[in-house]
Each structure stands twice: as C-alpha cells, then as structure tokens.
Amino acid sequence: MQVTVPERFAHLVEHFPKLPILVQPSGRPWDDRMAKTTFFVPDYMSGRAGVANLAKMPALEVVQILSAGVDNVRDAIPNGVTLCNAKGVHDAATAEMAVTLTLASLRGLGRFRDLQREARWDNQSFSSLADRNVLVIGYGSIGAAIEQRLNGFEAQITRVARVGRVTPVVYGFDELDELIPKADIIILIVPLTQQTKGMVNEHFLERMHDGALLVNVARGAVVDTQALIRTLATGRIAAALDVTDPEPLPSTSPLWQMENCLITPHVGGDTDAFHRRAEQLLTRNIDRYTKGLPLLNVINGEY
Incomplete structure (x- = not known):
C-alpha cells in the first residue's frame, strides 16, 4: 500500500x-x-x-x-x-465565483475599473440583481450553493437539472426551451457530458431575451464558442465566463475585446x-x- x-x-x-x-x-x-x-x-x-x-x-x-x-x-x-x-x-468557492461574476457584470465593475485607470469620475447606472429571474442550470451540490448565496439578493431562482423533480421544484433539461426566454440571468454549472456538450448553441442563445446575462462556471465546452461570439457581437446579451473552450483562451479570440464579456481564467474553484x-x-x-x-x-x- x-x-x-x-x-x-x-x-x-x-x-x-x-x-x-x-x-x-x-x-x-x-x-x-x-x-x-x-x-x-x-x-x-x-x-x-x-x-x-x-x-x-x-x-x-x-x-x-x-x-x-x-x-x-x-x-x-x-x-x-x-x-x-x-x-x-468546490461548492463554496465556485458558488462565490458565480455570484461574483454575476454582480460584476450587472453592476459594470469592469467599466468602472477602466475609468479608474483614467482617473475619471463618471456616474453611470447599471442593473441590479434584485428582482431578477435567475435560471440555475445544473442543480447539484454547487447549484444548491449558488442558490443559497443568491437568496440574500432578493432574486427569483429557477432550478434546472438533467431530470426534473418535485421537492424542491427542479425542472428538467427538456423544459429549457420554455424557461430560457423568462430568465434575466442564466448560470451554467452542469457537468460536461455527451448530453451537455454544446448545450448552449445558436438556438439556446437565440432564446435568451435582449439584455440577458449568461454566466458559465461549468465547463467551456458546454457553450458553442463561435455561436457565443456571434451573439455577443450583436450586443444583444452579455456573458461572464470563468471557463472557455479552448483553455487557455487564445489571445486572438474576439472574446477578449468584447465589452459585454467578462473573463476570468478558470479560477472559480481554486x-x-x-x-x-x-x-x-x-x-x-x-x-x-x-x-x-x-x-x-x-x-x-x-x-
């Protein structure tokens, strides 16, 4: 031994x-x-x-x-x-990162950091997490930890897992088409499997309403990167990514330069x-x- x-x-x-x-x-x-x-x-x-x-x-x-x-x-x-x-x-650390990315994106912290470097005092109004509909896709132990932390922000949480269940109410993947358009924020925390690879594709992104935010703390390959780039380029939605496909994200990726995309280098759990x-x-x-x-x-x- x-x-x-x-x-x-x-x-x-x-x-x-x-x-x-x-x-x-x-x-x-x-x-x-x-x-x-x-x-x-x-x-x-x-x-x-x-x-x-x-x-x-x-x-x-x-x-x-x-x-x-x-x-x-x-x-x-x-x-x-x-x-x-x-x-x-990883429940605590990853849940913290999911909430951190959500708040940083909604409240424009990246923009204010840029203004700080320029020593500019520029009041701007951004969105609040309060009263938002948050769709947590992947309701396992980390998904539950994310919900626990979001509860204090007065947001409405909808839980989704591979298979739906009654207590607590968790919707199945087969109901996503109806749930996506109602969500202001979508947080991905699914494992990467044959079923979830490329789950967030062109169709998924098209179902998101204007102004919605996609947060990925799952695996990069859950999202179709090229479809995400095309959608973000329209300015219709925003994204906050702790994971990308591929990793490391190439310096030539358009994601780096998009103002409506916040990126951290897969540090959510560490x-x-x-x-x-x-x-x-x-x-x-x-x-x-x-x-x-x-x-x-x-x-x-x-x-």
Whole structure:
C-alpha cells in the first residue's frame, strides 16, 4: 500500500505517520517511486497530464481527483481502478465565483475599473440583481450553493437539472426551451457530458431575451464558442465566463475585446476554502481506504 499526493498536501504525512505516503514534487510528472502507488491523487488542475502515467502503476487501486468534474480524466482510468471526485469541495468557492461574476457584470465593475485607470469620475447606472429571474442550470451540490448565496439578493431562482423533480421544484433539461426566454440571468454549472456538450448553441442563445446575462462556471465546452461570439457581437446579451473552450483562451479570440464579456481564467474553484476542504476529503478517503471502508464520491458512469 502506498499513497501518492501532490506537494501542496505534503502535510498529510503528519495525519498518517505509519502510512507510506509519497509526495510528488510540483512540476515532476513522474518519479520511479510512484510505480508502487495504490492510491493516487493527481494535482489540482493537472488535467490529462496528471493521469498520463497511470499505466506505470501496476498496483493502482484508487484515483482521487481534486475536481468535481471528471470529463477530462474519465477515459484515462484503467479498468478495475476506482475513480473518486471532489464533490462538495468546490461548492463554496465556485458558488462565490458565480455570484461574483454575476454582480460584476450587472453592476459594470469592469467599466468602472477602466475609468479608474483614467482617473475619471463618471456616474453611470447599471442593473441590479434584485428582482431578477435567475435560471440555475445544473442543480447539484454547487447549484444548491449558488442558490443559497443568491437568496440574500432578493432574486427569483429557477432550478434546472438533467431530470426534473418535485421537492424542491427542479425542472428538467427538456423544459429549457420554455424557461430560457423568462430568465434575466442564466448560470451554467452542469457537468460536461455527451448530453451537455454544446448545450448552449445558436438556438439556446437565440432564446435568451435582449439584455440577458449568461454566466458559465461549468465547463467551456458546454457553450458553442463561435455561436457565443456571434451573439455577443450583436450586443444583444452579455456573458461572464470563468471557463472557455479552448483553455487557455487564445489571445486572438474576439472574446477578449468584447465589452459585454467578462473573463476570468478558470479560477472559480481554486481558493483557500478549496484547499481546506480538499485536505478534509483526502484525510477522510485515505483513512477509509486504509481501513477497507467504502470510499466517498465514487464515480460510476460519466459523472
């Protein structure tokens, strides 16, 4: 039994003094000692590169990733190896980012930052979040955390998930055509699957009413980038994106220069809150692994 963890979680050694724990230095994708790994934790945001050497770990039993989404690693997991995600770890940070992007876009903070650089005092009126209809597409744990934070802003929340349910009221994807035109703000927080890839296409964007805001804290490929560029170019809607397709976003992308598009470089989940919660999850799951107990957040299927 050997657990391999990223350097940022080196202090886990203190939690398990009798357990063989190998600390993988940052920037070093492979160390021959990793071949004995049975429980592997790729570094956060390492993507495909983080799981590129799994075939060199013949004794591997568990891969514990530090993101909620598994779309970029799922097919790299060898047969017979258990994949666990970090469901719950990113709820607070990602929900904060969703609300931050929403408020920054509605209240024109980007514009005021530009005016500050010019030392210009220019009063302007922008939209409020209060009384707005917010459509949260992807009502899982992060979607619920977004709703919890939005409740204090006196906004009306409509929940959407892959399959509708009654308590609380959650609409299904099949009802989106009717819901989109009623939404002032649409927040995307769905996992990237075959069903959600390109979900926000030309038709979806056309259904959004003039002046609506699209916020993406899910995955970039949930949105058809070219369709979004064409729609934003009309000035009809606005967008706030923490994720793009591709990533990094090329410097030649028109999105960078659009005043009605706010971009952050996929930083929604990476805060000190994430680090604390990730350490708690790793501690619990490593402890369960060493005791032969069922693991938390085991992935079956696409997500």
